[in-house]
Amino acid sequence: MEPSAFDKMKMGALMGGTVGLCVGFVFGSVTLLRYGSGPKGPFSMLSQYMLGSAASFGFFMSIGSVIRSEGRYLPAGARPISWNQPMPIHINQRKPTIHNS
Secondary structure, three states, rough: OOOOHHHHHHHHHHHHHHHHHHHHHHHHHHHHHHHHHHHHHHHHHHHHHHHHHHHHHHHHHHHHHHHHHHOOOOOOOOOOOOOOOOOOOOOOOOOOOOOOO
């Protein structure tokens, strides 16, 4: 049985959150090394980068995973597109013209 749209949304949010945590850690660490931690301290600054990045990545990945999985069911009588078959191409050839000089 195929997972529901909500299950796909949760899976996209988890994948996006994981990627966002990693990206936030990298960019937060680089910013921390270049500019220092400031008055909040290094742990607070790094966690802010990581959580902000995880929230945005998770949000967009959850929406994207639901949009990508919509419309898999074909209406009655419709045929799926087969990419292995050549597309029918009709070429209208010109008739040869005779020049009388």
